[in-house]
Amino acid sequence: MLGAAFTPLDWLAVVHRELLLFSCLFFALGSLDEFAIDVLYLVGRLSGRIRTPVIDRQAVEGRDLSGPVAVIVPAWREEEVIGATMRHLLAAWPQKQVRLYVGCYANDPATIEAAARAARGRARARIVIHSGPGPTTKADCMNRVYRAIEEDERREDVRFRMVVIHDAEDMVDPAALPLFDAAIAKAELLQIPVLPSPQAPSRWVSGHYMDEFAEAHAKAMVVRNWLGAGIPSAGVGCAIARDRLAILDTRSGWRGPFDADSLTEDYELGLRVAEAGAKVAFLRVRGDDGRLVATRAFFPRRLETAVRQKTRWVCGIALQGWDRMGWSGGVIDGWMRLRDRRGPMAALVLFAAYLLLVLSAVLLVAQQLGLARSLALTPLIGTLLVANAISLVWRSAFRGIFTAREYGLEEGIRAVLRIPLGNFIAILAGRRAVVQYVASLRGTMLTWDKTEHRGHPSLVPGAPA
Known part of the structure; x- marks a missing residue:
């Protein structure tokens, strides 16, 4: 049983594993969503139903x-x-x-x-x-x-x-x-x-x-x-x-x-x-x-x-x-609206994923020093990790190819390297959007927060x- 024998770092390992499950599960759902779009795109291109005149x-x-x-x-x-x-x-x-x-x-x-x-x-x-x-x-x-x-x-x-x-x-x-x-x-x-x-x-x-x-x-x-x-x-x-x-x-x-x-x-x-x-x-x-x-x-x-x-x-x-x-x-319109509205959830999952990187580094050091025990990954988490790793490579390749098509190979390579920055911006925007929306529910008037050019x-x- 979990109890007094567990140190604070051991409890951190438990939190780490639960957070890992949460992130892996929602990353997998998002990957399935994007993969469906990818498949439809490839089918449309190969069949000639999607073309660029x-x-x-x-x-x-x-x-x-x-x-x-x-x-x-x-x-x-x-x-x-x-x-x-x-x-x-x-x-x-x-x-x-x-x-x-x-x-x-x-x-x-x-x-x-x-x-x-x-x-x-x-x-x-x-x-x-x-x-x-x-x-x-x-x-x-x-x-x-x-x-x-x-x-x-x-x-x-x-x-x-x-x-x-x-x-x-x-x-x-x-x-x-x-x-x-x-x-x-x-x-x-x-x-x-x-x-x-x-x-x-x-x-x-x-x-x-x-x-x-x-x-x-x-x-x-x-x-x-x-x-x-x-x-x-x-x-x-x-x-x-x-x-x-x-x-x-x-x-x-x-x-x-x-x-x-x-x-x-x-x-x-x-x-x-x-x-x-x-x-x-x-x-x-x-x-x-x-x-x-x-x-x-x-x-x-x-x-x-x-x-x-x-x-x-x-x-x-x-x-x-x-x-x-x-x-x-x-059904199709509902699916597309769900994709349009996933921003806040995506920001939360991305934040959890980057927090995991920090926790992983802390726990690795603690385990090497004998200050925390290692918790075995469940088969579900292990499977999700492999699937998400494959999905990351797939998604990065698509991002690089589409960017290279319009801007050249150099920008296509940069596109892959820019993915973490895009994620970081999405996290900050998601947090700020929720705060802004809650304020609007309390009566604050939303105005044209336009971008400077x-x-x-x-x-x-x-x-x-």
Whole structure:
């Protein structure tokens, strides 16, 4: 029996073994979940049901559109990047049917001034001023821009065919808009991949975004699209039919088509459109030059800003989203929502795993000194350890391959080395998200905790047009 004969270090060994069982079990469940996606992806690729079409960029870029298009860019304290974003967007999409709406706040004169400079002499650009003090939420800013779009439609007797959503730091792809224009006739919400741009000063923190998006938007999202599940919008590189926005505006009960009370209105937008019975689609296409048609942007360089950004994602999708959207839909949609909402649990399991590394080192030293006894592993734990080790190699290989496909072999190798850093960021973001969510339950208002942007990909020498 366990009793007084056990020293504190012996009890630590017991805790270590129980923690090991907990971590191994949940790692195994997560591995099975990812393995199912991997198998579906491989089946889809081998059968030809999942493929990446190749387009002639020269024939597509700059092509006339079927109708007028409004592009929404909400901005709060984006004076360092908004000008470059506007200039690049209007140059990449020269079609006369395009009108750019930039949403600013009255108490953010620096962003207004930068946007106004970029809009000078460009008739296709509009600056929309939110009268309320910022920041509110991104959705609230976009609702104000939507009202401006409605006003222009009434005044000019026009009707936009679709609305494209982007962030203030995005570098758009010249081929994206013509692709949206062709596909919007078959689906009411479209999403293209996001491709974080490499940043030499931050190969590790910003680089881990490259790894995650390279895999998620080449595998998980295309599988989701193939299975017919709801496609969450990424909030950038997203097009939605104008009529669908009008329906959301009239039926939602919100202060516009976007829910201003949500931290992740972009994620919810795609799922709500799918819930309404409308078709949504993920478009993954390559140009004949080998480049993916995608939205490129710089992601956070510093650990603190990366944690803040991912906190918003975890809190909005995993915690707030559970309350707001529930588990409607079929089995496939339920599975995908469960995957979307695993952030807090994944953070807990990762924390337990890294704590195990520390405890293992302490116990190893104690056992060598004869201060603690060694507890034998159960057959279940031994089996789970082997399975998880195999899964780790498998997962690392997939991560490296997908990253190397978009960024080259060197970054593919770095992708494997960046996995522990990505896990550490996930742990910190998960903890912060839970604290933030609990505070919101106590009445604290959630606001737009936006990421600071210090540069734009189009300003880097050699950046793609």
